[in-house]
Amino acid sequence: MRTVYLETFGCQMNELDSELVRGHLESLGYRFTEDPAAASILLYNTCSVRELAENKAYSRLGLAGVRKKKGEELLVGVLGCMAERDGVDMLRRHPQVDLLCGPGELDKLPNLIDNATRTAAISGFNRGEVDGRVALAGNTSRRSAALSASEDDLESLDLARAFDPEQSAGKARSAYVRITRGCNKFCTYCVVPYTRGAEVHRPPDGIIEECRRLAEAGVLEVTLLGQTVNHYRYTHGIAVTVDGVERPQVGPGLKAFRNEVIDDPATTTFARLLSRIHDEVPELARIRFLTSYPRDFGDDVLDAMATRPRICRYLHLPVQSGSNRILKLMNRGYTVEEYLDFVDRVLEKLPDACIAGDLIVGFPTETDEDFEETRTLMQRVPFKNNFIFKYSPRPGTVAIDRFPDDVPDEVKRARNNDLLALQAEVGARVHASWVGRETEVLVERITERSSAPAVSAADGRIRLGSGLSVSPGPNAATPTRPVQVSGRTPGDLITVFDAPDRSTAESLIGSIVRVRIEGSGPLLLRGVSV
Incomplete structure (x- = not known):
């Protein structure tokens, strides 16, 4: 069996996808190596949200192309968001790529590898024929329809995972568990809704079973993952097979979330899911989750965190900007005042909660006044840390077509460095408050x-x-x-x-x-x- 090198770029969702891909391929007999030079199959799980991650992936593809030109028999696969966004155009621009697999189709990867291997061995195979080398979901994904979501084989991929405590990632006894896929927010700077599709929520029983299996394998801490994790909501009885098995289902629209408490036994909300995992899998010492959407975070979730001690009092709450004008251009769906009101609710119910954030500097048309408003917000919120990024126009986003990238790069760098220094001051105060405890x-x-x-x-x-x-x-x-x-x-x-x-x-x-x-x-x- 051939040897695989798998490299991951981007977010925690990609890290989990890679873990599941590795487990699936290992169960079929593939061997993995940490040395790309020792592999005959190179797989790159890519990210299209950040320019740096994308550039690294292109660099790896360039190196693979050099090896192929020297006559090495390599199979090169691009997985994840870049594959989904660029589609077959990537095969035309990078002929060294043998297969593409979007994040919604990773269950098809073994068949893609087998097909690419067989077709490459055929004398006279025309590399211009791309159909057999591509599995993409696309914006009109089969995962986006209610019936198609219920036929999702990715649920089996999640449930079939194997946790290896001897691998470096497993020695800390921590694991990711996906509860939703996709995103319905359509922030103007972000490509995720187009590459990962609409929100699809897993059945709660499947999530709890996965957590239970991980705990039995030695996991002490799970982190529940979703692009907007607090939007998890599963209505029972809608997506059910003829055998009575619940399947993934498309999530409700944005109007369904207004911080109200859902008192309906036929609906599992995010708060109820957290409570069930805590109560039904007591072997788990810690339960985390990320990333949260600030506007639709109900008090029922905060109450669950306050009353169940093994749910970690940590919240990742991306704010992106302290300017209401910029937030509107970003299509974030909330104001600075709403964000601060939520932070106050968090600290009232969970006084020892730790808060992390995300910020973008240099978004199109950002003025000095907008930037100062961001600095004011940072001084107001006790962020333990902030992930601070310079805006870069990303292909496939609304912003790249709608707004000129008019903030000079030197201004972006200066603002980025300014916020990093300010965050160091804020973070120092937050960390100092723990001394003596x-x-x-x-x-x-x-x-x-x-x-x-x-x-x-x-x-x-x-x-x-x-x-x-x-x-x-x-x-x-x-x-x-x-x-x-x-x-x-x-x-x-x-x-x-x-x-x-x-x-x-x-x-x-x-x-x-x-x-x-x-x-x-x-x-x-x-x-x-x-």
Whole structure:
């Protein structure tokens, strides 16, 4: 069986897609390698939201093309959002690409690989024929129709996943679980609704079963994923097979979400889903979710978080701009005042909640006044961190056609750096508020930064010369040195502390440790285990 190299660009949804693809292909006998030079199949799971991620993917395709020109027998596949957005045009512009597979069709990937392998072996095969090398959902996706969504084989792909705690991604005992696919928001700067299609929600029983299987495999923490995760809503009895099995269904329109509490046993809301996972899978120590849409986040979700201790009090709440004028041009659907009202509700119900955000600087027509309003908002909200990006026009978005990219790049860079410095100040205050408190840390990795052992000049083992060295005595044990480990609190605050030695540090990875916080920085807590 051939060897596969799989590289992932972009968001957590892509990371989960790649995990599922790898598990599916491994179950069919494919071997995976971390070295692209050792692989005969190169798969790139791509992102079209950020220009940097896209440029990296194009660079990889260029390198693959060079290898093919040298005569190597390679199969090159482009997965994800770039495949969906560019479609067969990518095959024309990049002839080294053998197959395309959009994010809504990953269940077809093994057949695509098999078909591309067979057709490439046929003498005289015309690479201009693209039909057999493409599986795309498109804006008019079969996933967008209610009946077609119920026939979604991607549900089987999610449920059939295999969690391997020995792989590097699994050692921290954390896993992603998808609850929705697609997006209905159509922000003018974003291509996701066009590449991932309309919102489709998984049946709650399938989600809970996946969480249960992950817990049985050793997972301590799951992160529920959705482009707008709090829009999850499943109406029972609509998408059901003849055998009575519930299937994925298209989500309701935006008018269905007005922060009201749904008192209907036939509907599973996001709050009810969180509560069920918490109550029915007690083996899970932590339940997270992202990303949240600020306007439609109901108090019922906050109440579930407040009353169920294993639901992490962490919210990723992208705001994008502090200017109402810019928010309207972005088609975000809320005002600064509505965003701040929501933040106040969060902190009233969850005083120890940690909040992260997203911001875009240099959106078309952004003025100095607009930018100052963004700075004011940042000073008002206790963001633990912000993901800050310079606007870049993305192919396939509304903004690229509707608005000229009229903010000079040097202005974008200056504003970006200004917000990064401001966020460092805000983040430092948030992190400092945890000093003196105790919290639980899920250890993820060894940082390789260690505290140096204390050595006295009066130590008889010291030798003087061109440098200073320590000579162990004849009966002396080899001195050990503390090894620093890093993990995250329930509020997603990165925390470091020392283990007494490397063996202990390695044993702590994937465990939850009680830590007393003794110091902090803009992005970091420092503590000691208790």
